[in-house]
Amino acid sequence: MSMRAAVFREPRTIEVAERPDPQIKEPTDAIVRVLLACVCGSDLWFYRGESPYEPGVPVGHEFIGIDEEVGSDVHTLAKGDLVVAPFAYCDGTCPHCLNGITTSCVNGGVWGLRGNDGGQGEAVRSPLADGTLVRVPGSGHSDQTLRSLLTLSDVMATGHHAAVCAGVRPGSVVAVVGDGAVGLCAVIAARRLGASRVIALSRHPDRQKLAQTFGATEIIEERGDEATKAVLDSTDGVGVDAALECVGTGLAMTTAFDIARPGGTVGFVGVPHGVELPVGTMFSRNIGARGGGAPVRAHIPELLDDVLEGRIDPGLVFDFETNLNGIDEAYAAMDERRAIKSLVRMA
């Protein structure tokens, strides 16, 4: 038996291949039949040939689906459960998982690599299913809800991580650097944590509009030094309590530190490429920095309720939709910035 799944072929070519149907290998495994998957901004690094990826290896790390089979040592999940998969799997029991940093799980790993199935495919074997997959309560969820649940795999939980790392709390003045799906979700997260002002840095009208839908109170269109000046002007020269860096470039990081007030914090979740942290500025102005790959698994439970009860609707970041046959176009649309984020409907 085989299934169809997206694999990397070469830069700018993602293709659909036949792969063996996933089977339970360990009693802690579960097999997930994928409902919805999507393309991540970080997938564009290998798509563009800017980071290495082996030809023929499956791709995708964000998906929701239905448990088709669970191993004999899986206790929190059952066949038929709707589950959200975080972008990395983890055991849930090691010291780092217990400390909330599931991305540092001593037994963890990521989808696609090292023989694992990728999320952009019909089915996935999940190792460590109890520690990894989050069961979604209820049934008959709307497509809108399912789309929002899918964002908990990565972008919504990552935006939330940026806000948590930056210490956003009720009354905080926040700026979000980056208007990709993560930055837009960071706007939701900042408001959800009680920020009184959320300044979104965005030059694209469609993204500005979505940022406002998500609760941004101000839009700043400038970049670089001009953006810094605009944020400082808007805050009486003080700067923001929390700057959420959701890009990963040196320019974005520089802007984030320049707009943070003394004693403020930069929360950074863009994978750093060519970034240096300005230790002198951090020291002289007491600006903290915290970030990293989001321990999504630890964040999902508290976000899940808000999605199910309709308090947040991060699924609006999907503005392009296709199925597995259109996977290459799903990448191209994001690469060419025609799409904020591409949804891939598997079933």
Place this chain on the structure above:
Amino acid sequence: MSMRAAVFREPRTIEVAERPDPQIKEPTDAIVRVLLACVCGSDLWFYRGESPYEPGVPVGHEFIGIDEEVGSDVHTLAKGDLVVAPFAYCDGTCPHCLNGITTSCVNGGVWGLRGNDGGQGEAVRSPLADGTLVRVPGSGHSDQTLRSLLTLSDVMATGHHAAVCAGVRPGSVVAVVGDGAVGLCAVIAARRLGASRVIALSRHPDRQKLAQTFGATEIIEERGDEATKAVLDSTDGVGVDAALECVGTGLAMTTAFDIARPGGTVGFVGVPHGVELPVGTMFSRNIGARGGGAPVRAHIPELLDDVLEGRIDPGLVFDFETNLNGIDEAYAAMDERRAIKSLVRMA
């Protein structure tokens, strides 16, 4: 009328000069007759010629004394009050002061520079006295208490800042990198905030002993990679919740990040010299960094009670004592590491 005060002459020469008796210039000023002053590890940078300092300019930024005169617009202090001076002055009313980052005060500055008196002298004009000087309640304090009050000017409050920046809380596992006066005070601070374990990195028997007196639960003598290995061995491979970097060198910072657990924090208060923050490590392991020049003025009030009630005794860091005539020797003793910290008795 004139007074005597220490001034910088040239590298390795601090001398006593006659300077005009300080006078009230602004109604917000106070004149402080200095009781005790001391030499800071950061003073050694100009002493050694490693950072610039103008010949003839007064030195010293840590002192306690008695208010000799207060301006007409000073409301919280009166003649005769015993006061602690933080190492930087501030207005206490600007947005940064109100936010607790008094070192970023829009009207602030440091002792010695720009026409200000230095702390290593008989008397000091304090600008912005209400915002700057902290009145010590009670009277008849013992010399031991006065010595501990003096550390609130800088080293104890700075060690506390490292612990606060690193998020030390009840039950934290903490390591302190650096066994200078600040590092030793950071041991006190970590225990005071409830750390269950404090690992002190120190190679010097006298400093190890003081670290233990201050509450260190373990001493690690190794440096660099060996120190990292020892800390990880001691924490079941997990690392520490909080690494307090109290040196300012690249090696100390590297060690601090290497021993921090995923999700942990490096609190850094050593003035960075040749330091680069390891953004890749910070991202992959979700390790935060926060630090800077300590907003001592904001920290003094809560530490003051603990000193007055004898719960902490940071004055033990002073293991060399002289008077103003011995100021050059006070520097030399620290420069040659014969002293942890030099006290200069003015009256």
